[in-house]
Amino acid sequence: MGGRPRPGVRSTGQGNGLAREAISSSVGDLCLNPMKMQLRRWGHAVAAWVILSVIAGCGGGGSASAPPASPVSPTISNVSVACTPAVVKAGETAQCSATVQGTGSYNSAVTWSASGGTINSSGLFTASTTAGTITVTATSVENTGHSGQANVTVQAKIPLSKHVVMVMEENQGYSTVAGNISDWANLNTLIGKGALVTNYYADTHPSLGNYFMLTTGALITDNDSSTTVWNVDNLARRLLSANLPFKVYAEGITRGYLGGNTGQYVIRHNPFAMLSDVADNPQVANQTIWPFSQFAVDLAHSNLPAFSFIVPGILDDAHSASALQADHWLQTNVIDPLSNDPAFAAGGDGVLIVLFDEAGSNDAAHGGGHVVAMFWGPNVKAGYTQTSTTVYQHESMLHTVMDALGLQNPPGAAAAAPSMTEFFMPK
Numbered sequence: 001m002g003g004r005p006r007p008g009v010r011s012t013g014q015g016n017g018l019a020r021e022a023i024s025s026s027v028g029d030l031c032l033n034p035m036k037m038q039l040r041r042w043g044h045a046v047a048a049w050v051i052l053s054v055i056a057g058c059g060g061g062g063s064a065s066a067p068p069a070s071p072v073s074p075t076i077s078n079v080s081v082a083c084t085p086a087v088v089k090a091g092e093t094a095q096c097s098a099t100v101q102g103t104g105s106y107n108s109a110v111t112w113s114a115s116g117g118t119i120n121s122s123g124l125f126t127a128s129t130t131a132g133t134i135t136v137t138a139t140s141v142e143n144t145g146h147s148g149q150a151n152v153t154v155q156a157k158i159p160l161s162k163h164v165v166m167v168m169e170e171n172q173g174y175s176t177v178a179g180n181i182s183d184w185a186n187l188n189t190l191i192g193k194g195a196l197v198t199n200y201y202a203d204t205h206p207s208l209g210n211y212f213m214l215t216t217g218a219l220i221t222d223n224d225s226s227t228t229v230w231n232v233d234n235l236a237r238r239l240l241s242a243n244l245p246f247k248v249y250a251e252g253i254t255r256g257y258l259g260g261n262t263g264q265y266v267i268r269h270n271p272f273a274m275l276s277d278v279a280d281n282p283q284v285a286n287q288t289i290w291p292f293s294q295f296a297v298d299l300a301h302s303n304l305p306a307f308s309f310i311v312p313g314i315l316d317d318a319h320s321a322s323a324l325q326a327d328h329w330l331q332t333n334v335i336d337p338l339s340n341d342p343a344f345a346a347g348g349d350g351v352l353i354v355l356f357d358e359a360g361s362n363d364a365a366h367g368g369g370h371v372v373a374m375f376w377g378p379n380v381k382a383g384y385t386q387t388s389t390t391v392y393q394h395e396s397m398l399h400t401v402m403d404a405l406g407l408q409n410p411p412g413a414a415a416a417a418p419s420m421t422e423f424f425m426p427k
Helices: 014-027 029-041 044-057 185-193 207-216 235-241 282-288 293-300 323-339 394-405
Strands: 075-084 087-089 093-103 110-114 124-126 132-140 147-155 164-169 195-197 246-250 289-291 307-311 351-356 373-376
Touching (some): 207 394, 246 282, 246 293, 282 289, 289 293, 293 323, 323 351, 351 394
Parallel strands (some): 087 147, 164 307, 164 351, 246 289
Antiparallel strands (some): 075 093, 110 132, 132 147, 195 373
């Protein structure tokens, strides 16, 4: 009943023969001929599967191609914000940037807003004259339900002064000075009228590194015997560049003196004599380094410079004599005369700073130990004691002095050190 077997092929029945014929007629010799011999060895149960596979492999049938993937819808997952610097003074700027994260082809643009001050479309924030914490917000344009925030602290500006006077005292820890009316009665009376920094620490032991930090923003050296002249950015350079007059009033020396220790004078207490802007220029030295007796003369003629740096001799700064003697010298030679000067009366701009270079050698907290620093003057908060937990050091004092003098970009570590605005009346 079945068809005649082809030579060399074993017949398995009519169905198998029909299947082979169907394969040949439907697919064609071009694709199937190379496989005919193999197919003849397989049963028809497998043949159909092979046919479909071959058709797909040979490009037959458009329905075998996979459809294109659907596009992923844009999704925003996070917006983060950073502002630099994070602490500015009134009227200053901080540049804010936003990072937008998400999936798909999303728009990474943001819109900016701030709870105070102003901010432009590029994220440049400008502080107002009001101190406080400002929240800066970046909102996704793609999805306004997603935003990020960062805080910028705005500090009040320190009032400008044309009469900043700094007096250096020596080697006394905080607890031996603040509240000690037996030895420091006059200084404590002044503290009651001015502002006391309760969280102030020197930077190192011994003295010289602290004096350099106060004037350069760097320790430079801890060798108290060094007389090396340093060519580094410093307060004297900034004052000279800005044409702001300054004088060092030091006990025991003559005008323009650039030599070493003599009498009560030790050069390590006068860092200006080791800064190249002064030490390498005799003309500048003659203009800026004076015997202390000149302080009374200038005061009497209302001729104090913008910045006065007072260096008592070692018998009058508590270094090598009693604290009682240092306190008496301070009252007689500095506090009393300034109290009668118009710059330190109501409406004036005078600022007196009394500062200890370092604590005793047994106190190395924060490098140089806990010491007293205080401010007094018509623009200083009267009777104020520090309320913040901020740690202040000599680099902060340099920053503060430069702020008061209107000098920008403090050198060295002073640039990032917190300015001591909390001790001044807001302006």
